[in-house]
Amino acid sequence: MEMTTPNPELLKQLVVMKMPFGKYKDVVLCDLPVSYLEWFQRKGFPQGKLGMLLETMLVIKMNGLSALLDPLKNKR
Template sequence: METQDLEKLVTRKMPYGKYEGRLIADLPGPYLNWFAREGFPNGEIGRLLALMHEIDHNGLSGLLEPLRGR
């Protein structure tokens, strides 16, 4: 994990797919689970999706709240 990755989760939008334009931090759990089963994309977007999946899966989404709206 890079130091800025948590902040990126609340500022970066999904660039494609069913939830295109939605913040990565706001993607639904089942969508993140699908990526976990099928494979995360390469590059930064894949790394961020994998991180968000871990946060969501472990019930830690509240950790991102202080970073929203910075």
């Protein structure tokens, strides 16, 4: 099984980029509730970079890996 290393730039974006629209407009992606991310999973993630980041955040939260982002959060 191949191990992949998380892309540090992608992880940094999760702690600085804000949701550009919707109910949680201006909330940093890493602070979005799981229920909102699951809603996107059911309805379809947005196209492009935002969708990829939201899907990544859902995987991180669902697997209990949110602590991975703590060192990056402390730097913002």
